[in-house]
Amino acid sequence: MDYSQFKFLGLPMLAWIPLFPLLGALVNLTLGRRLGKTAAHTVAIAAVVASFGMSAWLVFGELWKAYKAGAGGTGIEQVVYTWIEVGQLKIELAFHLDTLSGVMILIITGIGSLIHIYSTGYMAHDPRYSTFFGYLNLFTGAMLILVLGSSLPVMFIGWEGVGLCSYLLIGFWYEREDYATAGRKAFIVNRIGDFCFLLGMFLLFWATKTLDFGQLKQASVGAAYVQPFWGGERLAAAAAIFLFIGACGKSAQLPLFVWLPDAMAGPTPVSALIHAATMVTAGVYMVCRLAFLYSASTTAMIVVCTIGMLTALVAAFMAFAQTDLKKVLAYSTVSQLGFMFVAAGTGNWTAAIFHLMTHAFFKACLFLGAGSVMHGMEHGGSTTPGDIMTMGGLRKHMPITWITFLISCLAIAGIFPFSGFFSKDEILGGAYSIVGSAAPPGWPAWYGYVLWGGLLVAALGTAFYMWRLYFLVWHGPERSEAAKHAHESPPSMTMPLVILALGATLTGFLGLPHLSWLKLPSWWPSLSSWLAPSTVQTWYNPGVDGPAQPLLGHSSDNTILILMVVALGIGLLGIGLAWVFYGAPGKPSGTVERLVDGPLHGAYEASKAKLWFDEVYDFLIVRPFRLVARALFEIVDRFIIDTIAVNGSAMVVGLFGRVSRWFQNGQVQRYLAGLVLGAAAVFLVADCKTKPTFDYEMVGDRLHLTARPGAGLVSATTKLRWDIDGDGKADVDPNTGAVYDTPDLYVLYGDTGAKVTLFIDDPVTRTTKTVTRLIELEDK
């Protein structure tokens, strides 16, 4: 299909999706202060809702048609204009809507709309109301550019744009120095990732001469990925790992996750939208977008899923001892993103996006619920509204928030039939079955089990810490006055919660497991077949004969069922443990304290201190950086370059001036003495420098000799004689009988010997100098 004329108001249809929120941002950021609150949020919400409407219309209209026609991967591609063009590099600002980006834009604009609405309640009393909505709009626009971009550079525009918004929104309450610092930290850590993203991009262009996803995907270009490069390693591995480090920055994976917990300094709707549902999933999206590249490199896949698993475990561990409501959720986000990367790293793209989607619902719901709780606590008079130790028993005061929170906790713990159960199960099942022909070339057969085991432990941890949180917030007695006086939030805040909770309940049914007896009706939406055209189905396996290897193993019904039961059991076990420690009547009990003070003390401290990551980075990177900067400035710049080299040379010049001032004193005797000494010095140098010699060259059959007796004292009255036959005596011209005494001499080559000597008689000093040279001609 040609979509070049598929336009609205003269601009390509797809361009409007990000453009609506961007225009909203423009209005709010320039005129917002004058508009007043109602106008500000009306503009902002209208912009996002318009974008959502446009997205839904395009996805369920044109894209659906294309999907039915078998072109869901090609989708709709539209060029807005050419952004950069130099030489072979042509970067078009082009957008690409396929089934993958279709899912993403619906999540972003859909959940984005809800969070905009929620913010009208949550931020109602903030003096910078319109600025906040401006930033939210700006973020939405940038995020949409990120997912719709049809090439790496366009994606990078959005990639950096969301980073900027994240920076601004984390530091939204900039008057607190630590909040501003948290924003800066987020931006800089992200920039470290972006640096690697750039390198990956450059590497890809260097090898393939294109950065467009469509072209990079083509088989002819793909051949470049598996060429040996840097000592047998593959180009795909290098580029994919660089890009993945970029993803680690944006999606808060080890070792670059440290910014996300601090990012909770931002207003809670921001945490829900940016730091849970959308921006932090950009890395996962990018890996799935570049599925063709990752599937070409087993090394890169192993790196991706290993980092994912480790992050899932480490973050789950750190969440145990946190006492701040949002911090627990932040670590939980990091951990869940780890799950998604394991899915992406095992070629299970569908599961990665599936979990991304369900997570967007339940985590947004949890964050907004947390915001609602904090809002209520603040009204109750709390000064530390996020401290879960001061909560308890809130279910009586905030029933709607409670129910939605409960649903989301069930979903994240992976309890049937809530969405998290299905998506987590897909990831676990995928990891378990990545053996044999379903594994990429060179994949260790046992590694799938390691991933599966690791994720099971992480899932256990997830269920435990989330339900610890749940019991501490909602059950038991109120542990502070504020909790007693907390009250339910306004409808503008609870309405989005209800919708998100519905989503958290139902979205799981988009990805029912592939059981042979489960016969779904043909109209049943299935995410895996929807996404299939946009990702790749086979491992890139060049040089191996036979059909390409399929990505996903198909386990038997029994295996799938057993895996599901195990996963469900793990979730229930986690909840049970949390109930024992925190939920049972009269708890949190002394058991917890006894354990924490006793055998688990070390682990508790480690978890509470977040495994000292910040401290280690501070010691290894931040302080040395400051020190090096200081040292470079003080020692290299100020001292070595400026004091010694620059002012030093000025001083030397000054010194010369002072010395020569001593000569220039007007005494003629001194001038004369200087003159004589100087002249003598000149003669001496000139004479010493010029040693007498002569040159020779062949001209026809004659040898041309040119005397160079030298300048200076010697040359005034000297006489020359030549010995050309090498007998040590001066020779005469056989024709005229005269002595050879000209400085320029032509003699027949046959007359000369191997050696020629030049005598220089100096009548003044009555000495004779001789110069003897061997005649060596190349072609004698």
Place this chain on the structure above:
Amino acid sequence: MPGNFVLPLIIGLPLLGAIFVMCTPKTESTLHRGIGMTFTVLTFLVSLLVLRFFNPKADGYQLVFDVEWIPGLGAHFKTGIDGISIFLVLLTTFLMPVTLLGTGKAIEKHVREFIAAMLVLEAGMLGAFVALDVFLFYVFWEVMLIPMYLLIGIWGGQRRLYASIKFVIYTMVGSLLMLVAIFYLYVQYGSVTGTYTTELDKLMELSLPYGAQNWCFAAFALAFAIKVPLFPLHTWLPDAHVEAPTAGSVILAGVLLKFGIYGFLRYAMPLFPHGAATWAPVIAILAVIGIIYGAFVAFAQDDVKKLVAYSSVSHLGFCALGIFALTAYGVSGSIYAMLSHGLTTSGLFLGIGVLYERRHTRRLAEYGGLWKQMPIFAGIYLIVTMGSAGLPALSGFVGEFLTIFGTFNAGDTFPAAAPNFIPYPRLLGALAATGVIFGAIYLLYMFQKVFFGKLDKAKNGNLPDLKGRELGAFIPLVLGIFLMGLFPRPLLTVMEPSVQKFLRDFGKRVGEPDGPAHLYGTLPPKEQAKANAQIQQNLDAAAARADQVGKAMGGAR
């Protein structure tokens, strides 16, 4: 040639303005400022005529104006522009009124002389950008030195004498060596052809022996490297910036520094291609050191102005690296980065001027929490800062991206006759790209120190936000930053033919063999035989190199 009057006119207008302003009574400072504004705006408007006459598809010099100037010397008053200089000229004429508007009444003493100095400075800069005669270029190059010296020395801060003398001596050392090289070139050309001239086009036909090229390039390069400034020749810059009045800083960073890179592109590299090839590794490595070093040192500053001054060292490092990568991406990116730097750094310095006028301090520790007090200023400054940090969709990104990109691909897009001259291009590119991280570190640090945090210094409590006049200066800059970030292609396509021509000529001439001075392509038969062998050798080496890379990549290219 139609429109050839434009270039002499834009040089003449500011000079006329300078004479005019000096004829007015000494006390009428409002009148002086008015005249200054009128003439700079007029110059800007006239300079827009360049766009009307310029053919963006052609690659040679256009709007050429040529009259014999000093017949005995063979010097011509010859001006013209091409894709490389056109936007630099426009940047200059654009920044002048913006600067005068933005600094407004900051200068209180000797206003008449100040305006005159600024106008002479403008004439000098424009002349140096459009000169196509080495001698004329040298004259303009020196002309702009004097008003800058006065700007720092008369209207500067506490240590203005030290800073101005340092600035002059530093620049002089470089330019005198350049003058020596110009003389040598002039004499050599005369002895080969029998006619003496200083016209750039003619001189470019001369091929000097390798040894002479290395020396001459070194002499030119020193002059330009000081101007850029390349590490370690940069220490005059922070001093000059800190002591200069805001207007001086803006023009110094916005335009004057560009002459370093421009000089390399227009004079040093085309005149002495072999010398450029010899020195390329040194300059490329110094540029990368400068990128990283400048960023580190900027972070260590407590003085905002010094911080921004060191950031220039870092940013101009990208430009220097880009041109020596000798790829279309690198060279175009380098020019683009210069233009963007002209806008963003001017904005940063104007902003510092705004702060300084209100608080009379440049110490970061004295500020904090200003967002609350000056929200409009904070928003504008954020855009400028982000533009400088290279955020995509703002101007800084395009140049940074293209220069690193060009370095990464060095040797790839060039004709085989001229292989890549910089060592480990991918490693250097990666190192340069770390500037992306470090740039964010020092710029955000500055931004946080000034605008975030509590408004806890009593003196900051009643600072007024931007006034109309200041907004009038900032808004064009901000618009420019956005437009250059969103629509770089129109500019890049105008540059492209000239950049390609530069690369083509360089590629052809760098293969020229060693030998006595001669006109390009004309050698005595015996020399020519040697020369051909040498060219063949160069070609073979390049092919072998390309082969080697190809094998390493397994034919993936």
